Amino acid sequence: MELSISIPLSIREARREDADGIYQLYSSLSPEDLYMRFFSFHRVTRGEIEELVKGGDHVTLVAEEGGKIVGEATLYKDGEFSLVVDPRERGAGLGTKLVQELVRKAKEMGLREVRFYTLPDNMPMIRIGRRLGFKLTFEEDEVLGVLKLDHHS
Numbered sequence: 001m002e003l004s005i006s007i008p009l010s011i012r013e014a015r016r017e018d019a020d021g022i023y024q025l026y027s028s029l030s031p032e033d034l035y036m037r038f039f040s041f042h043r044v045t046r047g048e049i050e051e052l053v054k055g056g057d058h059v060t061l062v063a064e065e066g067g068k069i070v071g072e073a074t075l076y077k078d079g080e081f082s083l084v085v086d087p088r089e090r091g092a093g094l095g096t097k098l099v100q101e102l103v104r105k106a107k108e109m110g111l112r113e114v115r116f117y118t119l120p121d122n123m124p125m126i127r128i129g130r131r132l133g134f135k136l137t138f139e140e141d142e143v144l145g146v147l148k149l150d151h152h153s
């Protein structure tokens with residue numbers, strides 16, 4: 001018999017102490033995943049993570065499960081966002097939850113819209129966009145998702 005133990009998951013703003021956990025998360029990603037997250041092929045440096053957890057022109061959320069960072073999502077003040085989920089935790093709704101939480105943050109920040117760019121074959125991200133009501137524009141080599149924010153709801 002398989003024992004199923006549920007570990008509580010929390011989504012919260014990143015703190016400086018999360019730098020190691022975020023670094024480990026990025027280290028578990030394939031070059032393709034990193035490309036999807038950053039739109040460029042490079043290994044993420046510690047310096048970039050220090051900038052991420054510092055805030056400033058962006059808000060970074062992390063998903064933490066049993067002390068481990070299993071997801072990260074960053075929203076910039078111009079409304080653009082990007083995210084990544086630990087490959088072992090995908091397909092369980094975490095990506096959707098992170099985007100929902102970013103949308104809530106964006107409303108708090110008074111943004112009028114949020115948007116993401118991704119590749120046309122990134123089905124999970126396209127499905128998240130569809131499910132959450134983003135308007136999707138398909139170009140040959142990228143997809144743009146835009147959600148206008150209603151500040152009355």
Ligand SMILES: CC(C)(COP(=O)(O)OP(=O)(O)OC[C@H]1O[C@@H](n2cnc3c(N)ncnc32)[C@H](O)[C@@H]1OP(=O)(O)O)[C@@H](O)C(=O)NCCC(=O)NCCS
Pocket residue numbers: 033034036037081082083084085086089090091092093094095096097116117118122123124125127128131
């Ligand atoms: C995109 C990403 C964050 C989604 O995370 P996730 O936790 O798997 O997301 P969810 O579990 O909420 O799934 C989202 C949708 O994709 C579907 N899905 C998940 N894995 C899939 C797969 N391999 N193929 C097709 N669909 C898939 C889910 O069924 C769900 O669709 P539904 O809402 O219609 O049921 C994750 O795949 C990832 O980190 N990818 C690499 C980085 C990236 O592409 N970031 C996006 C940059 S904008």
